[in-house]
Amino acid sequence: MQKTAIVFTFLLLLTAFTEAAAQTTVTGRIADAETGEPLPAAHVIIKDTYKGTISNQDGEFSIIVGELPVTLVVRFIGFESQEKVVTEETDFVDFLLKPSVAEMGEIVVTGEDPAIAIMREVIRRKQIWREGLKTYKAEAYTRQQLKNDTTIISISESVSIAYWDRERGHREVLKSKRQTANIDEASNFAGVSYLPNFYDDNLDIAGFDMVGVTHPNALSYYDFYLEDIQSLDGQVVYELSVTSKRKLQPLFEGTIFVLGEEYALLEVDLKPNSVISFPPPVQDFNLTYSQQFNNFGGDYWLPVDVRIEGLVEVGIVGLRFPPIGFKQVAKLNDYEVNTDLPDSLFRSTQMLMVDSTTINSGDSLFVSEVDVIPLDLQEKRAYETVDSTATLEKAFKPTGFFTRFIDWEDEDDPGYSIESNGGSSRGSNNSSNTQNSQGPSIWSKVTRNISPLARFNRVDAFYGGVKHERRYIDNRLSSEVFGGYSTGYEAFSYGAKIGWWPLKKTRRFGLSAGYSATTETRYNSDMYNSFITSMPNLLGYSDYFDYYRNEGIEFTAAYRPEKRFRGTFRLNYAYENHSAINYKTSYDIIGRDLIQRPNSYIDEGTLSAFKVSYSIGEDKKAFGAIGANDFSVSVEQSAKLIGSSWDYTRFKLDIYRRYETFYQRRFFPNTLDMRLNAGTYLGDLPIQKNEALDVALGVVTPFGAFRAKRFIPYEGASYVSLNAEHNFKSVPLEMLGWRNATQTGLSIIAFGGVGRTWIKEQQVDEFNNRYGFSPVSTDDWHMEAGLSLSNIFNLFRADVAYRIDDPGFYVGVSVARFF
The missing domain is CATH 2.50.20 (outer membrane lipoprotein receptor (LolB), chain A)
Structure with missing residues (x-):
């Protein structure tokens, strides 16, 4: 039996060797018989088979044949096909093709080509x-x-x-x-x-x-x-x-x-x-x-x-x-x-x-x-x-003025580290000049994880501080520490946070805990933060936010299921002490005469609340510069039973959607972008838990905000808004005869929005009693529509909005919609 197996194995190997040995590579060259010029992409076929190849730029070809002799056929449009038998003695073959000229006879045209x-x-x-x-x-x-x-x-x-x-x-x-x-x-x-x-x-x-x-x-x-x-x-x-x-x-x-x-x-x-x-x-x-x-x-x-x-x-x-x-x-x-x-x-x-x-x-x-x-x-x-x-x-390193602001170091530079979002962080803005083969400088080591904090508003006045962030243990452990000082109401802000991803092979589950004592905005904006709103404040325009003092702890658990059920679930618990800030300034750097409104009261007390949320998408709002398909929903529950000063349930929904409409065969088809933002509550909601419908920050009018309302947003305990814009790209300009409009990047956009907020009557009464005016809320439905010219200088868009419920035109600028 063993001898039989040995013989069988030997025969199998011999057969394989025989087949391999039978493989022969035939090479050759294909050219014009009259000029000698090579004929690239000429088709070479082994006759009566599906097997073939084409010649390269020099007219050369190579083809593997099972056995010799073999008949090769070469075809090239405009030339007579040529057939040759390749024998063992002629394994290199020259094909010289003769032009095949066919005169175009007389054609009678009877209405169509x-x-x-x-x-x-x-x-x-x-x-x-x-x-x-x-x-x-x-x-x-x-x-x-x-x-x-x-x-x-x-x-x-x-x-x-x-x-x-x-x-x-x-x-x-x-x-x-x-x-x-x-x-x-x-x-x-x-x-x-x-x-x-x-x-x-x-x-x-x-x-x-x-x-x-x-x-x-x-x-x-x-x-x-x-x-x-x-x-x-x-x-x-x-x-x-x-x-x-x-x-x-x-x-x-x-x-x-x-x-x-x-x-x-x-x-x-x-x-x-x-x-x-x-x-x-x-x-x-x-x-x-x-x-x-x-x-x-x-x-x-x-x-x-x-x-x-x-x-x-x-x-x-x-x-x-x-x-x-x-x-x-x-x-x-x-x-x-x-x-x-x-x-x-x-x-x-x-x-x-x-x-x-x-x-x-x-x-x-x-x-x-x-x-x-x-x-x-x-x-x-x-x-x-x-x-x-x-x-x-x-090989493709760019040139130009802006290259001096870009770090072109290789990824194996000692100062390079991988962040959780897949990007890179550098310790020093001039690291390309200061780092050498001996590793990063001492200054780079000290500052690489530190970033400055700054803002200006009528309560903090000038706020300055620093934040230190770092990751450890294969980026599975993170830490954040920050501190700063507000020159207005003369208080320090500080805090620390730690995050942990316990699973070694995946980031599907994470835990975090943090403590902070800082200035908080009284109503939440999904679009702006205190740093972004600092410039209008410095120029003497109305402050976008009201503020209060928030000190407390927060714990969060996040879970991302497998790919077949995308999105992130979060469970959050917060225990916070909320207190009012009785301070405001009307200072601005250009000496305007605007007197800023008083900082709002808040319902002081202790918040103890759980929040459950689910979100899906990449959170690519980017002030309307790119399209987004994002969804988030949350439910927050505060109860006196767990030590809170208030009993309430808060519901929130935020949806960004993009739909392709006309000219879908184009790389950038016409698109419709929509945002639905809504929320309501049950129970005893404190005023600092109101939400805001965002509005234009002066002449800055991003998508998702009402362009025909300026500086101070609409706030409310309940709210709903729908913003939409249709990007016609360059199609209207092309229809007007500008054939190169696509290459300019210019786009025509039509937009509109409708929204309303509802505020608690006791909050309105409290405002009137304290300040003699009401909080900013919609009296009825806010409605607007308008047109934009986008991608001006490849960076900006100009918006003209018309307010329908309170007639008037508003002009603004924002970031161009690139995608």
Whole structure:
């Protein structure tokens, strides 16, 4: 039995060796027979098979064959195809192709260009044969380049197996990778699964949803014109030009080649139209696409390759990056059509996966098992000369005035640390000048975790202090200590907080505890804090907040469930002593005559309360600069039973939502942004637990605040507001004939808002008795609408609001809505 096993193993190894030995690599060159010029991307096929490759920029090709002799066929539009038998004695083959000139005969035009009838037939036949194409599997090879001007900065390559299912989409399994020394394997994303197939109805190009040239309704989107007639192997090839019919739709322009007898696409050379552009800081964006198809003697026209070249320029005034050149070539061959694909491929939503058994084999697959496109001379030189020190950061380092404010140190600098949010923190603003190979300076060590605190208002007057934050034990333990002094009511503020993430492998659960004694705003604002409101106070405008003294402790537990149930749950307990501050000043730095209102009374006492909250989203309000899809809800319970001075239940809801509306095929479609903010209460709610509907901070009018109300917000024990704005992007300007409006970044925005607050009658009476005026609340519904011009100088937006319930116009500025 043991002898039988040994013999069987030997035969198995012998068979494997025989098969490996039978593999032969045939190389060659393809050129124009008349001029000797190389023919790049010429298609090389092993006759009567799905196996093939394409030539590189120098016309060179390499293909692995199972046995010799073998018949190779080379095809290139405009030239006569050539067929050669390769024997053992001739493993290097030169193909010299002769031009195939077909004169364009006389065409009688009867109302429409002949290209229209040609494309109708192309679309009709595609729908027939595509119906029978269910799946395919193919070997793939991909190579990507990044270039700086004319110099290759990096190269990344991959060999893979590509899978396509008509219902379930693309999947790709990477089998091996190779890259220049300045790119690590994890950063090599070369692959074919996300590359376009121009026979598809719809294509994703740089984030734009594009209508393909063979879409069933392509004739409604494109104009086609017959430019020339060529030939291929005795068959007519129509050369058609393609232009955009819809001026505001992202579409393609260029040339396509149609095989006359089959009415099939042979090749496309296309680029996106001018609608495919991006606002600043992108200054230029240019991509071209080329792709060939072949039916390999069968019924289905399948992609042979994809070739992409492009250039991106990024920069603003004072900060400009070098042009980033991009080049990618990919090929597919050895198709298996309508074969069963493993269900396991589609259980994951990931398009690219890795074959762990082969991915670490280095470049062995590149030289033994897979047909790769040979490197051209520039690429060979790049592999020889680009070393690990030639990082992309160095290659694309920007120039301009603002670069002096940016720290370009490498991440392995001793002064670099990873924060919980994935960012980095530096100890010194001039660390790039003060740090050296011996490590950070003493000053950097002392100050790296310290930040200043400052604000000005009519109660604190000038407040200054410092805060020290640090993380320990793999960032699982954090500490915060702060202290400062208010020159107004002459009191110190101070506090400390500690946080702990007990689970070593995940941040799903966290605990924190803290103590503080500080100035607190009497009503809560979801948009502004005391630092932001300091500037209007210093300039002599009405103070946004009222204030009180808050001293107490707080405990919080937070839990983030697994990904299938996203969001964060928090349980918070607070025990606080609330006391009034009987002080105010009307000082301002420019000597205005405004007399600030008195600081409000509060309901003094002890708060003991639990709060349960749930939030989801990334909390990306950013004063309306970017869109957000955030949700938060909370319930706070205070009870005398647990030592509180008040019995109340407070409910709060805050929702930000973004919806795509018109021109959804664009990278930045028109969007509708909405914010719903509401809350109410039960029981005995103290005045310092009122909420606020935010308003414009003078002429500063961010999204989420009422733009037709200034300085002092609406407060209330109960409240509701709805703010919305629709961003038409540059479409209205384009409709007016400004075709380059997209590149300016300018956007037209329509906005509106409605809201109301309800305040307790006893609070109104108390205000009147003490100060002779009522707290600021809505008498009825506040309603407003207006228009904005956004992205002025790529930074600002100008708002004109009209108040409907109390007629009047209000002009303001805010941060531009970038996304």
